[in-house]
Amino acid sequence: MTDPTAGHQGGDHERDGDPSAGPEPRDGAEEPREPRYRVIGTPSPAAARTMLAAPHPGTPGGPPEPRPRELPAEPDDPARAKRAERIVAACFLIAFLAGLGFIAAYVIFPVHSIQRVVNSNLALGLTLSLVFLGLAAGAVFWVRNVMPWVVLTEARKPLRSSEEDRAAFQETFQQGTEASQFVKRPLLRRTLIAATVPVAVAPILLLRDLGPLPRKTLDHTVWRDGMRLLNYGINRPIRPADFSSPGGMITVVPDGFQDDFNALAKAACIIIKFGPNQLEFTSKSSPVDGKVVENWTVDNIVAYSKICTHVGCPAALYEQTTHHILCPCHQSTFDATRGAKVIFGPATRALPQLPMTVDAQGFLVAKHDFTEPVGPSFWERGPST
Amino acid sequence: MTVNRAIGGTGNWLDERFRGAKGLRAVFKKLYPDHWTFLLGEIALYSFIILVLTGTFLTFFFKPSMTEVVYHGNYLKLDGLHMSEAYASTLNISFDVRGGLLMRQIHHWAADLFLAAIMVHMIRVFFTGAYRKPREVNWLIGIVLFTLGLIEGLFGYSLPDDLLSGAGLRILQGVIQSIPIVGTYGSYFLFGGQYPGHSIIPRMYILHVLLIPGLFAALIGAHIFIMYHQKHTQMPGKGRTNKNVVGAPAFPYFAAKTTALFLFVFAVVTLAGTFAQINPIWLYGPYNPLAISAGSQPDFYMGMLEGALRVMPAWQWVVFGHTFAFNVFIPGLLPLGFIFTAAALWPFIEQWITGDKTEHHINDRPRNAPTRTALGLAVIAFYGVLWAEGANDLIAQHLDISLYTVTWIARIAVIVVPILTYIIAKRVCLGLQRKDIHLMEHGVETGIIRQLPNGEFIEETRPLDDERLAKIARPEPLELPAGTTEAAAEEVPPPGMRGGIGRVKARLNKIVTETVPMNGHGANGHGPNGHGEHAAIGSGDRDQGEGDGGSDHHG
Numbered sequence: 001m002t003d004p005t006a007g008h009q010g011g012d013h014e015r016d017g018d019p020s021a022g023p024e025p026r027d028g029a030e031e032p033r034e035p036r037y038r039v040i041g042t043p044s045p046a047a048a049r050t051m052l053a054a055p056h057p058g059t060p061g062g063p064p065e066p067r068p069r070e071l072p073a074e075p076d077d078p079a080r081a082k083r084a085e086r087i088v089a090a091c092f093l094i095a096f097l098a099g100l101g102f103i104a105a106y107v108i109f110p111v112h113s114i115q116r117v118v119n120s121n122l123a124l125g126l127t128l129s130l131v132f133l134g135l136a137a138g139a140v141f142w143v144r145n146v147m148p149w150v151v152l153t154e155a156r157k158p159l160r161s162s163e164e165d166r167a168a169f170q171e172t173f174q175q176g177t178e179a180s181q182f183v184k185r186p187l188l189r190r191t192l193i194a195a196t197v198p199v200a201v202a203p204i205l206l207l208r209d210l211g212p213l214p215r216k217t218l219d220h221t222v223w224r225d226g227m228r229l230l231n232y233g234i235n236r237p238i239r240p241a242d243f244s245s246p247g248g249m250i251t252v253v254p255d256g257f258q259d260d261f262n263a264l265a266k267a268a269c270i271i272i273k274f275g276p277n278q279l280e281f282t283s284k285s286s287p288v289d290g291k292v293v294e295n296w297t298v299d300n301i302v303a304y305s306k307i308c309t310h311v312g313c314p315a316a317l318y319e320q321t322t323h324h325i326l327c328p329c330h331q332s333t334f335d336a337t338r339g340a341k342v343i344f345g346p347a348t349r350a351l352p353q354l355p356m357t358v359d360a361q362g363f364l365v366a367k368h369d370f371t372e373p374v375g376p377s378f379w380e381r382g383p384s385t
Numbered sequence: 386m387t388v389n390r391a392i393g394g395t396g397n398w399l400d401e402r403f404r405g406a407k408g409l410r411a412v413f414k415k416l417y418p419d420h421w422t423f424l425l426g427e428i429a430l431y432s433f434i435i436l437v438l439t440g441t442f443l444t445f446f447f448k449p450s451m452t453e454v455v456y457h458g459n460y461l462k463l464d465g466l467h468m469s470e471a472y473a474s475t476l477n478i479s480f481d482v483r484g485g486l487l488m489r490q491i492h493h494w495a496a497d498l499f500l501a502a503i504m505v506h507m508i509r510v511f512f513t514g515a516y517r518k519p520r521e522v523n524w525l526i527g528i529v530l531f532t533l534g535l536i537e538g539l540f541g542y543s544l545p546d547d548l549l550s551g552a553g554l555r556i557l558q559g560v561i562q563s564i565p566i567v568g569t570y571g572s573y574f575l576f577g578g579q580y581p582g583h584s585i586i587p588r589m590y591i592l593h594v595l596l597i598p599g600l601f602a603a604l605i606g607a608h609i610f611i612m613y614h615q616k617h618t619q620m621p622g623k624g625r626t627n628k629n630v631v632g633a634p635a636f637p638y639f640a641a642k643t644t645a646l647f648l649f650v651f652a653v654v655t656l657a658g659t660f661a662q663i664n665p666i667w668l669y670g671p672y673n674p675l676a677i678s679a680g681s682q683p684d685f686y687m688g689m690l691e692g693a694l695r696v697m698p699a700w701q702w703v704v705f706g707h708t709f710a711f712n713v714f715i716p717g718l719l720p721l722g723f724i725f726t727a728a729a730l731w732p733f734i735e736q737w738i739t740g741d742k743t744e745h746h747i748n749d750r751p752r753n754a755p756t757r758t759a760l761g762l763a764v765i766a767f768y769g770v771l772w773a774e775g776a777n778d779l780i781a782q783h784l785d786i787s788l789y790t791v792t793w794i795a796r797i798a799v800i801v802v803p804i805l806t807y808i809i810a811k812r813v814c815l816g817l818q819r820k821d822i823h824l825m826e827h828g829v830e831t832g833i834i835r836q837l838p839n840g841e842f843i844e845e846t847r848p849l850d851d852e853r854l855a856k857i858a859r860p861e862p863l864e865l866p867a868g869t870t871e872a873a874a875e876e877v878p879p880p881g882m883r884g885g886i887g888r889v890k891a892r893l894n895k896i897v898t899e900t901v902p903m904n905g906h907g908a909n910g911h912g913p914n915g916h917g918e919h920a921a922i923g924s925g926d927r928d929q930g931e932g933d934g935g936s937d938h939h940g
Contacts, residue, residue, distance in 0.1 A: 347699055349701075
């Protein structure tokens with residue numbers, strides 16, 4: 001480990017062979033200053049502090065000798081600098097022309113259609129990129145090849161203050177504390193602390209009205225007894241006979257809520273028509289009294305909640321051959337023939353089944369709401385089914 | 386010295402009002418050490434500036450509203466569709482504002498670059514030990530900035546209210562809702578009631594454009610001020626010590642270089658915004674809670690959370706009617722929570738284990754801190770496995786293997802790969818140290834074989850020059866806490882090493898400080914007496930090395 005003071009290597013000015021042209025040794029923060037003497041009656045050297053005036057350095061009564069140079073004024077290799085200068089200028093010229101091009105592109109290229117936007121984006125982006133590239137490349141060439149190369153060294157002082165400064169600070173702090181009487185007068189201190197406590201909860205309190213309390217809202221959807229299932233998109237009710245053959249999955253929504261996202265985010269369902277004996281269940285024991293067995297399917301058509309029980313994405317992929325319902329977000333996979341039981345992925349619960357029947361006109365309707373909360377789990381959800 | 390009249394005049398005018406000559410001179414003269422990895426943090430800073438510039442432009446046209454409108458704009462494929470004003474105004478920016486699409490794409494690319502630069506910057510700081518005393522506070526600020534960046538990015542790409550980002554918000558809502566006790570309330574307060582509600586876009590907007598950028602500005606300011614005040618670290622090299630700074634002054638060198646870097650960053654994101662389409666929201670369509678597209682992927686920095694959700698097995702408890710949805714809140718909170726907490730505590734844990742309370746201004750080469758490097762790589766491997774699992778559907782599709790197989794591989798890999806990474810990385814580091822020691826002891830091979838008069842063949846080597854030697858030399862070893870060395874094992878341990886915790890500490894110390902001992906060839910000049918301070922690993926090699934060196938000298 002070299003001595004810290006040995007770090008002031010004047011010869012750090014690497015590419016310069018002449019040590020006399022090396023930079024002045026540097027000393028971190030504290031510059032050694034020559035005391036300034038002034039003969040009474042001579043002009044004030046104050047003018048020398050302006051950047052403008054340095055009239056007669058070194059003359060009696062004038063400002064002190066200028067400091068030795070820290071940075072060389074001329075590049076190490078003038079020929080190379082000259083070549084680089086041309087390249088830098090060319091870069092800046094490209095940036096200038098590209099800037100003009102950008103203005104022109106803004107004026108010339110209209111938008112308002114896909115193809116025009118493509119053209120405008122290309123013209124604006126290309127010219128703007130060239131502006132920045134030209135400036136950046138020019139600047140890099142400038143620094144690396146035109147400016148004289150320097151590597152300097154300065155001391156790094158420990159960050160800890162000197163003992164003297166620390167002691168002085170401690171005194172100041174001590175005296176300030178004493179003068180404030182904060183320590184001596186516990187009544188003041190305690191009432192002050194007490195005064196700030198209630199107001200500290202104000203920011204939290206004020207956030208209370210950000211939303212309503214959940215209460216039981218997550219437990220129910222808008223499905224009601226006799227509410228028709230609409231084929232989402234065309235919004236028409238569905239008859240079991242409309243399914244000519246077992247097949248794909250249809251998204252259905254409750255009649256009257258087809259445009260209500262807040263309702264649909266929980267109530268959306270999928271219905272799937274199966275062939276005879278494909279469904280491994282046709283009925284479900286009602287949780288109302290536990291024993292009565294209801295048939296929730298109609299003509300081998302079954303309805304499941306479309307909202308994934310993992311984190312609520314729509315479970316929108318259905319593979320007809322395997323009867324697997326797949327949520328594309330995290331790949332929870334449900335077996336549609338067996339009550340949408342989870343067969344793979346992070347979901348823990350089956351997709352809830354919507355109890356279905358047909359109404360007087362023969363349309364599919366809900367028997368009643370889901371018998372368990374749909375969608376992702378939550379703390380108050382209650383027993384798993 | 387002659388100074389331009391106008392500049393001199395301005396300088397005089399300002400100085401007579403602010404007395405700035407001395408302070409500004411110090412700013413101008415400040416030295417900045419150079420290394421390409423020091424640019425990473427600057428790239429993050431300049432990405433932030435670009436984000437502020439382009440983001441301000443976007444706010445002039447964006448309407449953060451969930452009010453439903455019927456679209457009749459110039460993107461005819463969506464004509465007549467119901468959508469939120471937020472989505473419609475984003476279409477408007479893309480198709481009806483000149484430069485709007487470019488600004489949107491630059492903004493999005495700059496956001497990705499911002500987070501990527503932060504990550505790589507953080508990795509650099511970790512592996513070089515630049516977080517050590519006195520820079521722990523800046524390390525912590527950096528972690529907070531990273532966390533804020535993730536939230537800011539998530540909010541930003543969710544604002545257009547398109548189908549893709551809507552799915553992301555739905556997932557966010559599901560994760561919040563799963564948190565025990567407070568989750569349901571948290572979700573209702575954030576979304577203003579049931580999902581999706583009508584409040585989330587305007588709320589995210591004000592957080593995205595005001596609150597978080599304000600925090601960014603304050604924390605980035607503090608980060609840079611602290612860096613300036615403490616002076617930058619430097620890589621090991623000739624003439625560089627823990628008590629100096631070797632570099633070029635701010636004016637004009639660093640100022641010009643860093644301005645050039647800013648322009649390069651701007652050029653790169655502008656080129657990306659010109660040629661690389663990003664987030665084409667018009668293709669996704671407006672948000673609809675019933676719709677989803679397969680192969681949905683978030684921005685890259687969210688991929689790890691997505692992968693964690695995908696890799697987690699179904700696990701849930703219901704206790705006394707209350708649901709513990711481990712399958713959701715564990716992957717949602719634990720992996721990133723673990724990484725950030727561990728990263729925040731690490732500088733203090735390392736200090737506690739090594740007993741090293743000294744200032745460090747020379748960066749470590751990663752191989753010279755094998756345990757730290759191995760730990761860091763293990764965390765990166767953990768992150769990487771989860772990140773890749775975030776694209777398990779695409780991996781399965783492109784490699785034509787079963788989706789479930791990919792997930793099972795990830796479930797095993799997320800545990801096995803980090804452990805293997807740790808073991809291999811540590812061995813590689815120690816091996817690289819041996820290579821360095823070999824170089825220092827034997828020099829560089831010249832390829833010349835010489836025959837001695839007695840018939841023996843020897844290989845000629847050239848000693849390393851000072852510059853290379855200084856670069857690979859290890860810094861002075863720490864004054865290790867007594868009781869951790871083998872020689873001291875029989876002595877009475879000092880107070881800090883007694884008792885159960887003390888023994889754990891001594892053990893950890895052995896692991897963390899495990900290095901191949903040097904034979905006094907370092908620039909620090911500590912002699913061969915320093916042997917045996919560390920664990921005995923590689924002592925056999927050392928003996929052999931000395932033997933070889935001996936025969937060289939005889940030659």
